[in-house]
Amino acid sequence: MKMEALTGNDNYFEDFEVGTVLRHSRGKTVTNLENVLFTNMVLNTAQGHFNEHLVAIRGSGHIVVYGGVTFSMILGLSTQDCCENALAELGLDNVQLKKPVTHGDTLYAYSEILEKSDADREDAGIVRFRHYGYNQREELVVQVERTALIKRRTHWATAPE
Incomplete structure (x- = not known):
C-alpha cells in the first residue's frame, strides 16, 4: 500500500474553495480524562479545572474545561476533512x-475556508481555516483560525x- 492511500482524496489544496463551510461528521464528549490530564500536563494551576471539592464548596458545581483542551478538540474533529493532507501547521490565531x-458537554466542529495562497514550494499551498466549536445545545463555545x-x-x- 502506498502511503498516500492512507489519506482522503478530496482534501488536497486544489479541493478547498474560499467561502466553503464544512460540517464535520463526528462529535466528542468531553470527559474528565481529557480535561484533567491535559490541564495537569501543561501545569495549569487553576483549580476550577480539576479540583471538584473546591468547585463544590464555591457553589458552581461544574468543573470548567481548560480552553486549550476545548480548542484542541475542535482542531482534532476538523483535521480529517481539513488537514489530513497537511505537510505543516503554520499557525493558530484568533x-x-x-x-x-464542562465535563459531559459534547463538541461538534464546523470549518470555513478563509483564504488560499501559493507557498514557497510547488508541491503545496497555504490554506487558512476558521474552525467553530459548538456544544450539544448548539451554542458557539470556541472559534480558532488555523493556517496549514x-x-x-x-x-x-x-x-x-
Missing part, C-alpha cells in the same frame, strides 16, 4: 473561547492501482 465547556501547508494533488496523489 483563539476565542466564547462560552465555558497542504499538499497539492498534482504532486502527491497517484492514480489508483
Whole structure:
C-alpha cells in the first residue's frame, strides 16, 4: 500500500474553495480524562479545572474545561476533512473561547475556508481555516483560525492501482 492511500482524496489544496463551510461528521464528549490530564500536563494551576471539592464548596458545581483542551478538540474533529493532507501547521490565531465547556458537554466542529495562497514550494499551498466549536445545545463555545501547508494533488496523489 502506498502511503498516500492512507489519506482522503478530496482534501488536497486544489479541493478547498474560499467561502466553503464544512460540517464535520463526528462529535466528542468531553470527559474528565481529557480535561484533567491535559490541564495537569501543561501545569495549569487553576483549580476550577480539576479540583471538584473546591468547585463544590464555591457553589458552581461544574468543573470548567481548560480552553486549550476545548480548542484542541475542535482542531482534532476538523483535521480529517481539513488537514489530513497537511505537510505543516503554520499557525493558530484568533483563539476565542466564547462560552465555558464542562465535563459531559459534547463538541461538534464546523470549518470555513478563509483564504488560499501559493507557498514557497510547488508541491503545496497555504490554506487558512476558521474552525467553530459548538456544544450539544448548539451554542458557539470556541472559534480558532488555523493556517496549514497542504499538499497539492498534482504532486502527491497517484492514480489508483
